[in-house]
Amino acid sequence: MHVRVRGDRVEEARLEIYEPPRFFEALLRGRAYTEPPDITSRICGICPVAYQISAAQAIEAACGVAVSDAMRTLRRLLYCGEWIQSHALHVYLLHAPDFLGVDSALELARTAPEVVQRGLTLKKAGNDLMALIGGRAVHPVNTRVGGFYRAPGRADLLALVEPLQGALDAAEETVRWVGGFDFPDFTHEHEYVALRDPDRYAIEGGRLVSDHGLDIGPEGFEERLEELHVEHSNALQAVLRGRGTFMTGPLARYSLNFDRLSERARAAARAAGLRETCRNPFQSIVVRSVEMLYAVEEALRIIDAYEPPDPPAAEVRPRAGRGCGWSEAPRGVLYHRYTLDEDGTVLEAVITPPTSQNQRAVEDDLRRFVEGHLELDDAALTHQCEQAIRNYDPCISCATHFLTLDVERSG
Amino acid sequence: MTTATAPKGGGTEAREARPPRLAVWKFSSCDGCQLTLLDCEDELLALTERVEVAHFLEASSAGSEGPYDVSLVEGSITTLEEAERIRDIRERSKLLVAIGACATAGGIQSLRNFADVGTYARWVYAHPEYLETLPTATRIADHVTVDLELRGCPIDKGQLLELIGALLGGRRPWLPGVSVCQECKRRGTACLMVAQGVPCLGPVTHAGCGAICPAWGRGCYGCFGPAESANVASLARWWRDYLNVDAATVERALRSFNAAAPAFAVPDVDGSGRSRGTEAGRGR
Numbered sequence: 001m002h003v004r005v006r007g008d009r010v011e012e013a014r015l016e017i018y019e020p021p022r023f024f025e026a027l028l029r030g031r032a033y034t035e036p037p038d039i040t041s042r043i044c045g046i047c048p049v050a051y052q053i054s055a056a057q058a059i060e061a062a063c064g065v066a067v068s069d070a071m072r073t074l075r076r077l078l079y080c081g082e083w084i085q086s087h088a089l090h091v092y093l094l095h096a097p098d099f100l101g102v103d104s105a106l107e108l109a110r111t112a113p114e115v116v117q118r119g120l121t122l123k124k125a126g127n128d129l130m131a132l133i134g135g136r137a138v139h140p141v142n143t144r145v146g147g148f149y150r151a152p153g154r155a156d157l158l159a160l161v162e163p164l165q166g167a168l169d170a171a172e173e174t175v176r177w178v179g180g181f182d183f184p185d186f187t188h189e190h191e192y193v194a195l196r197d198p199d200r201y202a203i204e205g206g207r208l209v210s211d212h213g214l215d216i217g218p219e220g221f222e223e224r225l226e227e228l229h230v231e232h233s234n235a236l237q238a239v240l241r242g243r244g245t246f247m248t249g250p251l252a253r254y255s256l257n258f259d260r261l262s263e264r265a266r267a268a269a270r271a272a273g274l275r276e277t278c279r280n281p282f283q284s285i286v287v288r289s290v291e292m293l294y295a296v297e298e299a300l301r302i303i304d305a306y307e308p309p310d311p312p313a314a315e316v317r318p319r320a321g322r323g324c325g326w327s328e329a330p331r332g333v334l335y336h337r338y339t340l341d342e343d344g345t346v347l348e349a350v351i352t353p354p355t356s357q358n359q360r361a362v363e364d365d366l367r368r369f370v371e372g373h374l375e376l377d378d379a380a381l382t383h384q385c386e387q388a389i390r391n392y393d394p395c396i397s398c399a400t401h402f403l404t405l406d407v408e409r410s411g
Numbered sequence: 412m413t414t415a416t417a418p419k420g421g422g423t424e425a426r427e428a429r430p431p432r433l434a435v436w437k438f439s440s441c442d443g444c445q446l447t448l449l450d451c452e453d454e455l456l457a458l459t460e461r462v463e464v465a466h467f468l469e470a471s472s473a474g475s476e477g478p479y480d481v482s483l484v485e486g487s488i489t490t491l492e493e494a495e496r497i498r499d500i501r502e503r504s505k506l507l508v509a510i511g512a513c514a515t516a517g518g519i520q521s522l523r524n525f526a527d528v529g530t531y532a533r534w535v536y537a538h539p540e541y542l543e544t545l546p547t548a549t550r551i552a553d554h555v556t557v558d559l560e561l562r563g564c565p566i567d568k569g570q571l572l573e574l575i576g577a578l579l580g581g582r583r584p585w586l587p588g589v590s591v592c593q594e595c596k597r598r599g600t601a602c603l604m605v606a607q608g609v610p611c612l613g614p615v616t617h618a619g620c621g622a623i624c625p626a627w628g629r630g631c632y633g634c635f636g637p638a639e640s641a642n643v644a645s646l647a648r649w650w651r652d653y654l655n656v657d658a659a660t661v662e663r664a665l666r667s668f669n670a671a672a673p674a675f676a677v678p679d680v681d682g683s684g685r686s687r688g689t690e691a692g693r694g695r
Contacts, residue, residue, distance in 0.1 A: 022519070026531035027522040044442065104467075106459050
């Protein structure tokens with residue numbers, strides 16, 4: 001990260017991401033329409049289901065197929081597993097150590113093993129849900145365009161009820177725990193962008209809305225958002241055309257969908273000191289914990305009413321066309337678009353992950369945050385900036401553990 | 412596998428009982444293999460009592476310079492910086508284990524090896540000139556000596572624990588190079604290819620996943636890479652003759668997460684002598 005300071009003003013804050021490019025959008029060209037869910041899941045081992053479901057939905061749209069409610073619900077259940085494991089990983093293993101002044105959860109385990117154990121219990125509940133439906137927790141094998149290879153039976157899912165009930169208490173305790181952390185007094189005014197569903201907290205689909213009146217379906221995404229390639233970073237940056245910086249992810253999702261949370265999740269949020277809108281990125285750890293609680297509850301609700309989709313996958317015949325799909329990855333909106341020829345060969349692929357959408361907002365926050373903390377020496381400032389970046393749980397979350405801060409002070 | 416000897420720079424230190432130092436490294440990859448270590452929820456805390464986690468960015472800000480007793484390396488080499496960094500890590504590691512398809516065969520990003528990376532860059536980025544990248548994605552063993560490999564995209568948790576347990580116990584890990592077919596037999600899954608006519612890479616794919624895909628009713632897609640003495644040409648002929656699978660589909664099946672593994676080179680089953688090694692099927 002590069003910061004240029006003149007006097008008490010920060011003139012520039014640049015986050016330089018040199019994650020080596022892997023060219024997914026290029027290597028997808030020439031592949032069969034059935035392949036993007038498996039291939040794109042390899043973009044992120046922490047949120048593979050988000051990639052699988054966004055990809056499958058985009059291809060279904062290109063082929064003119066709408067899956068049944070039962071199918072959508074089973075996808076949502078699998079997705080709950082991913083939210084639980086990803087949020088548990090971030091809250092306990094990546095973010096909480098920052099607030100507690102320790103280097104890692106492993107270090108925390110020496111003084112508070114029961115706390116780390118609670119985090120691992122939650123993470124395991126999420127992973128077990130993913131493995132039961134998907135075959136394995138990292139890069140599940142059971143998802144496909146149209147649905148699933150095999151739908152789990154009711155009895156299979158009932159085996160998860162007991163561990164999930166344990167996770168429910170652990171999740172509620174987590175919200176209480178993180179609610180007691182000290183948060184820097186820092187807020188932002190970025191436009192919040194998230195999916196919204198008429199009936200439930202948006203996870204696997206919905207319309208894209210904002211607190212400034214945006215309200216679009218997936219086919220409107222590229223018209224309204226533009227991806228820029230800037231010299232200092234290998235991650236493309238997205239802006240809202242004519243409006244600029246915006247923010248996606250848990251804070252946006254929560255603030256735009258508070259009314260869609262369960263009563264229990266809303267009560268836990270209030271008790272932990274959150275209002276219906278949260279604009280302090282440092283409190284994202286509380287919001288993630290509230291979402292984790294919701295995801296556990298939602299998984300239990302879905303299992304309670306579960307009927308396997310029959311057949312386990314809708315028939316999807318290839319045709320020439322273009323289709324868009326999106327969903328709420330744990331770290332924000334994930335958009336895919338595919339253009340297919342009549343045989344179903346992928347001609348073009350576009351993938352916009354949440355990290356690229358948030359990069360501008362992160363840089364803006366860092367600039368303002370550094371400006372408020374110029375009295376710190378570079379080492380202390382580096383640590384605080386690492387924490388500020390981890391607020392967004394970017395795909396580079398762990399990479400920020402070796403942030404090099406280059407401060408150019410003058411005047 | 413190298414036998415256990417005193418760590419570099421450790422005379423008296425080596426004789427004292429200190430926990431072995433474990434380091435986890437990431438190159439071009441998705442983080443899923445190193446996440447598998449954190450997914451050992453039931454074993455993780457017990458494990459950290461037996462080993463010192465000396466470098467693991469996904470789990471800790473703290474890190475030591477080494478030397479390390481064991482380095483687990485995830486990802487493939489796609490930049491010059493990575494090529495230099497892996498040599499440095501090798502120098503500081505007594506035992507180096509490549510984990511996952513990227514580290515052992517280049518991973519999905521090695522599809523660039525069969526295409527032109529300049530074209531790839533233009534398709535994805537407005538300013539390809541900003542990028543610093545190599546024309547190929549290569550496995551760790553192409554750059555430094557690798558002592559052990561764990562296969563898979565991602566690796567299997569059970570195999571990872573077997574590896575760590577074996578290293579702690581000073582024995583060789585049990586990681587048989589047989590095919591996925593043997594795991595189906597052990598699991599009691601009826602052969603999908605014989606019984607249902609589903610194309611399956613199981614006969615040529617390295618075991619280790621527990622034959623998950625066939626158990627879920629889909630053909631193996633080869634994410635553990637080639638088994639020992641895999642006969643890919645024979646399987647490709649079988650697919651063609653008995654399952655009516657066309658050559659383009661065979662090629663796509665082999666060109667995935669372990670595309671750059673030599674044993675998964677696309678065989679010339681139609682006897683035309685035409686090489687399917689470079690252009691075909693790409694960039695249409």
